[in-house]
Amino acid sequence: MIEVKNLVKKYGDHIAVDHLSFHVDKGQIYGFLGPNGAGKSTTMNIMTGYIASTSGEVLIDGHNILEEPEAAKKCIGYLPEQPPLYFDMTVAEYLKFAAELKKVSKYERETQIEQVMELTGITAMENRLIKNLSKGYKQRVGLAQAILGYPEIIILDEPTVGLDPKQIIEIRELIRKLSEEHTIILSSHILSEVSAVCDYIMIINHGKLVASDTTENLMNHSLGSNTLELTVKGEKQDVEKMLRDVEEIQKLEWKPGENEKTVSMVITTEEKTDIREKLFYMMAEAKMPIMNMQFTKVSLEDIFLELTQNETAPVPDEQGTKPESAPKDETGTDTEKENETEQEAHDESNL
């Protein structure tokens, strides 16, 4: 579907995208993940033909975005970070214009606009001026515009920013529904967002692809499967003595217990060994009840931080002369707040 080869984008001395290569297959949801200023939006802008790359090429369904822009752009629906809306139009007028611009045939226009409004839940807003809509609705109008013409690929740049928890869940459901017939690429700096909807995750940092794998693989690959959290009622010395005999244990880390009578620890074992059963019988024999025992949950957050922080360390922030870094940081604090609410939203949805 999409083939990105050796993409480079430089702004003066600052490298926004650094030799990025990947390919996107049909019918899946792809997530671009990365901290603010990682190059997600730049990459998306290049893929959609809004800006040109310094070097490298983008093939959309076999069409080079620079050489056959019209054929390539016809396959793509794009919702940029800031939805491209004309505030002095009504929703219906705007969608009609977008449909015409995307060369949707005259006979299909009406029905398609209705379907798209239905899909994004803005039918009731049809005759409202866009400037009078709330942020969530503006975002949906932008999304409706991206879906118009039913392009094969839909690219969404941070589609849930600024939405309330309920809207976020709705948009996620919509994205899942769309993925039945379209290939979707979305970007986010919010991990729960990406892990909730995407089949495949690409983590980008400093314009480079740090990791790319299916969401499942990325979670499994993590260190989580071989660290065990254990809380036992009993004396520390007794527990230590017993565990010394278990040869699978590679590392033992003591943690403060819940109260004086219990001890807690984190046990690291060899890969793919499950010692839970063994521990259970051991402790039962010694009459030391196990209060809690579970594999450490490693979230995508940990993987993400691990990958991006390892990357950031050696790079001395472009000699601190990045002209864009200042405004980005401002938005950064802003979005981080949203990030928190997003997280809460996600937690709620998990409940």
Next chain:
Amino acid sequence: MKAIYKKEVKSYLTSMIGYVFIFFILLLEGIYFTAYNLQNAYPLFGTTLSAVTFIFLILVPVLTMKTIAEERKQKTDQLLLTAPVSVSEIVLGKFLAVATVYAIPVLIICLYPMIMGKYGTVSYAMAYTAVLGFALLGFAQIAVGVFWSSVTENPVIAAVVTFIVLFVCYMITGIGSLIPDSSMASLACYMLLVLLAAVWIYHMIRNLWIAAVIGIAGEAALAITYVVKSTLFEGSIQKFLAVFDITSHFDNFTNGILDLQGVVYFLSVIIIFLVLTVQTITKRRWN
């Protein structure tokens, strides 16, 4: 292109801006028409039209300032540039939309010679030739305005720059007449222009060598020509500057002459500035 054209015309005619433009042109033209042609029974309609050309200095910038600058400011250009339409189609659609808004008062003005015809003999051919020139003059200045709107993303700056450019073009014959028409003065002006061109080239390509070579070659060519045949330069700077006087190309139309040179001039201005607009938008995508 059709989509953009329709959207633009609609947006002009649903907001104040289009009506204000039409209102002022008609108001001013109406005042002059009443004073010249009706009360004083002056038979030439062209003179009435040429009396109001100064209003373009203010109205064209207001009309064109938002065309492209506003799209960039609101980031709606992302929708246009990622849609399956070419940049030329976008620019052409926008230009034709502004031209259409301008055509509305021009069409209404077409009725005026008929009103004059009720009271005496009017040469309609001369009157409508003048209207044609008036329309072309407006289109050319609109193309200039559209270009400056593509250079900046701030509509106000676009308006101010368009005003300054149109104003300088309007005044340039007067400014030129201040320069003595000796060949020495012309040479000095040309040398200054070549120097400015070299600085501009350096600014664009950031290559000192190429800019310096072009600059020195230009200056040398001027100096040699001056030594060989200095009479060539006599009064030539005035002729050169007159090319930029857009409004003066309307003069022949005023007198009812169908000036083909003028038609070609106006069409060239339109094409040059629209091509420059396309280039500006395309170039920005590479930065």
